[in-house]
Amino acid sequence: MIDERAVQLEIPAGAEFVALARLVVSAMASAETQLSDDRVDDLKIAVSEACTNAIEAHDALETDERVLVQCWADDDHLEVRIEDRGTGFDVSNLPEHPPVTDPERLKFERGLGIPLIRALVDEVEFASSGEGTAVRLVMRHDEELDGNGLRP
Amino acid sequence: MIDERAVQLEIPAGAEFVALARLVVSAMASAETQLSDDRVDDLKIAVSEACTNAIEAHDALETDERVLVQCWADDDHLEVRIEDRGTGFDVSNLPEHPPVTDPERLKFERGLGIPLIRALVDEVEFASSGEGTAVRLVMRHDEELDGNGLRP
Amino acid sequence: MDLGLDVSERNGYTVLAVRGEVDVYTAPRFRERLIELVSEGKHRIIIDLEGVDFLDSTGLGVLVGGLKRLRSHDGDLLLVCTQSRILKVFEITGLTKVFSIYDSVDDAVGAAS
Amino acid sequence: MDLGLDVSERNGYTVLAVRGEVDVYTAPRFRERLIELVSEGKHRIIIDLEGVDFLDSTGLGVLVGGLKRLRSHDGDLLLVCTQSRILKVFEITGLTKVFSIYDSVDDAVGAAS
Ligand SMILES: Nc1ncnc2c1ncn2[C@@H]1O[C@H](COP(=O)(O)OP(=O)(O)O)[C@@H](O)[C@H]1O
Numbered sequence: 001m002i003d004e005r006a007v008q009l010e011i012p013a014g015a016e017f018v019a020l021a022r023l024v025v026s027a028m029a030s031a032e033t034q035l036s037d038d039r040v041d042d043l044k045i046a047v048s049e050a051c052t053n054a055i056e057a058h059d060a061l062e063t064d065e066r067v068l069v070q071c072w073a074d075d076d077h078l079e080v081r082i083e084d085r086g087t088g089f090d091v092s093n094l095p096e097h098p099p100v101t102d103p104e105r106l107k108f109e110r111g112l113g114i115p116l117i118r119a120l121v122d123e124v125e126f127a128s129s130g131e132g133t134a135v136r137l138v139m140r141h142d143e144e145l146d147g148n149g150l151r152p
Numbered sequence: 153m154i155d156e157r158a159v160q161l162e163i164p165a166g167a168e169f170v171a172l173a174r175l176v177v178s179a180m181a182s183a184e185t186q187l188s189d190d191r192v193d194d195l196k197i198a199v200s201e202a203c204t205n206a207i208e209a210h211d212a213l214e215t216d217e218r219v220l221v222q223c224w225a226d227d228d229h230l231e232v233r234i235e236d237r238g239t240g241f242d243v244s245n246l247p248e249h250p251p252v253t254d255p256e257r258l259k260f261e262r263g264l265g266i267p268l269i270r271a272l273v274d275e276v277e278f279a280s281s282g283e284g285t286a287v288r289l290v291m292r293h294d295e296e297l298d299g300n301g302l303r304p
Numbered sequence: 305m306d307l308g309l310d311v312s313e314r315n316g317y318t319v320l321a322v323r324g325e326v327d328v329y330t331a332p333r334f335r336e337r338l339i340e341l342v343s344e345g346k347h348r349i350i351i352d353l354e355g356v357d358f359l360d361s362t363g364l365g366v367l368v369g370g371l372k373r374l375r376s377h378d379g380d381l382l383l384v385c386t387q388s389r390i391l392k393v394f395e396i397t398g399l400t401k402v403f404s405i406y407d408s409v410d411d412a413v414g415a416a417s
Numbered sequence: 418m419d420l421g422l423d424v425s426e427r428n429g430y431t432v433l434a435v436r437g438e439v440d441v442y443t444a445p446r447f448r449e450r451l452i453e454l455v456s457e458g459k460h461r462i463i464i465d466l467e468g469v470d471f472l473d474s475t476g477l478g479v480l481v482g483g484l485k486r487l488r489s490h491d492g493d494l495l496l497v498c499t500q501s502r503i504l505k506v507f508e509i510t511g512l513t514k515v516f517s518i519y520d521s522v523d524d525a526v527g528a529a530s
């Protein structure tokens with residue numbers, strides 16, 4: 001399952017550790033010469049969103065389980081997995097927000113995380129149950145994108 | 153054993169991952185306002201030496217086991233544990249080098265790591281067997297050092 | 305992790321200059337400072353994001369909350385941001401349509417008065 | 418991780434300016450470059466460590482190896498370093514007594530000639 005070349009970071013479910021997850025992933029991603037700085041920045045935001053959600057899902061349970069961040073570079077992509085033992089959720093059933101042009105939109109200070117993740121990474125997959133959630137983020141190498149853009 | 157507030161980094165036993173271990177430990181140590189930048193730098197070197205030895209001990213075995221770096225902040229100190237599954241060694245029986253004033257000293261390009269660790273951190277403990285090695289590094293907070301300097 | 309929050313006055317506007325990383329850990333301090341300013345009667349606020357190294361949806365939430373609060377006081381919240389990596393998150397979330405974003409504090413003050 | 422290795426000539430000395438982090442991952446490139454220079458006949462070498470952000474015992478090993486190699490050619494290896502955090506590792510290991518360490522490339526060239 002997890003690649004033997006993966007780096008794994010395990011953090012307590014505390015807000016102060018999200019920066020560490022960003023740091024590790026961005027160091028791994030920067031080492032990949034095929035990912036531009038812009039795309040490393042995009043990945044950092046996606047990781048931050050996923051870790052924030054993971055930590056909030058633990059808060060809700062008041063558990064002291066930990067959040068796992070795995071990261072590895074493959075031939076043609078970089079992959080990050082964020083796993084929590086929180087409440088879980090139904091990703092197909094998230095609330096819809098009014099369009100941004102609607103003044104009502106201002107009622108919603110939240111719910112921007114998952115849309116940001118979807119927009120920023122090349123591939124995202126959520127696997128969630130009562131046991132917790134795993135989010136898989138994939139950034140394909142820029143070369144690959146310049147080519148035929150086929151998924152691996 | 154390991155504190156529930158600990159951060160844990162697991163890296164493949166490859167030279168390219170030592171920088172990541174330094175990065176994580178120094179981010180954790182920098183968040184500790186009671187450790188000066190100089191002492192964070194000292195700790196980075198000690199962590200680098202211990203991880204380098206861990207990785208070399210794995211190379212010798214040609215195993216693909218991984219190296220574990222744990223880091224946590226306590227009330228009065230920061231603690232880092234580096235664990236490997238390498239060959240193990242007898243820390244009480246390391247070769248002695250000629251004094252630096254002796255021209256023979258130049259024959260030794262190695263063996264500087266453990267002396268550096270000992271000089272740079274406040275406390276160090278090696279536990280080694282045929283199963284591998286665990287190195288425990290402790291940096292006491294500067295306040296504590298300014299006080300009575302008692303060990304926790 | 306450091307979050308810098310510097311307050312100054314400029315042509316009847318209160319300028320809150322934010323430095324560092326805005327995420328789930330630092331956002332609460334940002335939110336409190338903003339609420340504090342509003343309750344001190346500062347209803348024309350410029351938030352200068354030029355010193356921000358990182359901002360995710362938690363930071364966006366603070367800004368949306370601030371705008372809502374100020375509008376309810378008939379006030380105004382203007383943003384200063386030229387960094388493309390920060391502007392990008394406003395664009396993706398459609399918030400460029402909600403906020404007035406300027407290239408500098410001078411531009412913001414000028415456009416508003 | 419980047420390791421910068423820039424070679425230039427100065428008053429009969431070859432200056433190797435090192436930038437970045439010298440550790441077990443980057444040291445092999447540093448060692449190879451040094452060996453290359455020596456085998457090209459450069460026997461008076463100044464290693465400028467001012468751009469080094471990190472150096473551990475692996476880096477010290479490369480320097481000791483370089484000095485040994487140059488001495489066997491009746492050559493010379495001088496170091497330039499003023500950063501206290503780098504000097505500290507030379508002091509702890511007693512290598513300040515083995516190396517001639519200068520404040521600048523100019524100083525090194527001046528002292529040597
Ligand atoms: N890892 C997770 N575990 C449990 N619930 C989650 C997780 N990630 C997202 N969610 C749910 O999906 C909702 C939307 O997430 P998101 O778009 O990131 O916005 P926000 O976190 O600001 O609410 C969250 O409010 C939460 O209910």
Ligand SMILES: Nc1ncnc2c1ncn2[C@@H]1O[C@H](COP(=O)(O)OP(=O)(O)O)[C@@H](O)[C@H]1O
Nearest residue numbers: 205206209238240241262263264265266267285
């Ligand atoms: N984690 C470890 N596992 C096995 N052997 C070790 C370990 N750490 C140190 N050693 C042994 O101790 C020796 C001295 O280590 P050190 O002082 O760091 O110098 P160097 O690594 O340059 O030889 C090493 O050469 C190695 O034989």
